[in-house]
Amino acid sequence: MKNYKRGRFARRILLGIVILIGIVYLNRVSILQKIVALGSQSQLINIDKQSNSPTQNDELAKLKYTGQTVVEINHNQPTFSQEDLQIKQGGWQKLSSLDWLGRPQAANALLNKKLMPPSQKYKARERLTIKTPGYHAIKTGTNNTDWLYNRSHLIGYQFTGLNNEAKNLITGTRQLNADSRVNAKSMVTYETEIADYLHQSKNNYVRYQVKPIYKNVGLVPRGVHMMAQSNDNTLKFNVYVFNVQDGWTINYLNGKAERSE
Template sequence: MKNYKRGRFARRILLVLIVLIGIAYLNRVTILQKIVSIGAQSQVVNLEKQSSTPTQTDELASLNYSGQTVVEINNNQPIFNKKELQFQQDGWQKLSSLDWLGRPQVANALLNQKLMPPSQKYKARERLTIKTPGYHAIKTGTNNTDWLYNRSHLIGYQFTGLNNEGRNLITGTRQLNADSRVNAKSMVTYETEVADYLHQSTDHYVRYQVTPVYKNVELVPRGVHMMAQSNDGTLKFNIYVFNVQDGWQINYLNGKAKRSE
């Protein structure tokens, strides 16, 4: 009888542990964010300082926005290697897996007219329903179309027709995604340049890479690193777009935001 009671007690303890582990896993992002919020001296907050050889992504994440949304990297020259610049006849796109926090990672493609979807004049684009990490529906004005955040595609919809795919969508400000101010540059500036080039000829190919840049365990990227190079070398760029919105303070850890004072 004693062995039976001990066995039943052990099973209950095991069941409780399984439930607690499950709860911790489902709430891992929130738990980690609470750890981070303890203070600037937290080891988690200062992960990037522990490395003696910071990567380019680390360096980009540490850049400070000073009023210019787009900045050139490496004198605007892309850094693809020879293997990455193999322009075969068939275009392709490759999306990385989400990381353990559910965040999209680098997206690569070899773009060509063959991959581009039909005009929206003939086929309506489906409504985006993916909830990207850190996304909040925050209005920036009285107009119902004025929102702080977009669900921003890494590889633009006009290139491959990929839409509701979580690996290809980040939480991006309107200023990052498609800034409508006069002479302002944003992701759409460079996407339009690539699209115009592709429309010129079926023989045009563009090696394309877009990388969301995160700082530590933040859910919202600090910016987006974009590189492109055409097969004839007439189109190329290497730029970083800050994920900011003038007049707003963004908490990149969880995506909450408020107007600047």
């Protein structure tokens, strides 16, 4: 009888541990964000890092926005290898797996006219239903008719027709995604440049890479690193686009935001 009671007690303890582990796992994002918040007054170790050596992503995450949404990286020269630029296999796209926080990672592609979807004039684009990490429906503007955030594609819909795919969608501001201000640059500036080039010839290819840049366990990227190079080298760029919205202060940990003026 004693052995039976001990066994039952041990099973209850084990069940309790399993339940506790499950609760911690399901709430891992909020728990980690609270840890980060508690340490915000002291030096914070980047728990995303696998080593002590700073990477390019780390350096980009540290960049400070000073009013210029787009800045050039490496003098605007992409860093693809010759192997990266091979076009023998034709066009393709590859999306990285979501990380342990459910955040999209690098998206790569070799773009070509054949991959582009039919015009929306002939086929309506499906409505986005994916809820991206850190997304909040926040209205802006005096009439509250505009939204602070878009669900921004890493590889633009116009290139491959990919739409409702969690690995390809991040929480991005309007200013990052498609800034409507005169002479302002944003992701759409470079996407349009690529699309125009691809439409010129079926023999035109563009090696393309887009990386969301996160800091620590923030759900909303600090910005997006975009790099492209055409097979004839007439089109190339290497830029970083800040994920900001003038007049707003964004909490990149959870996506909450408030007016700053």
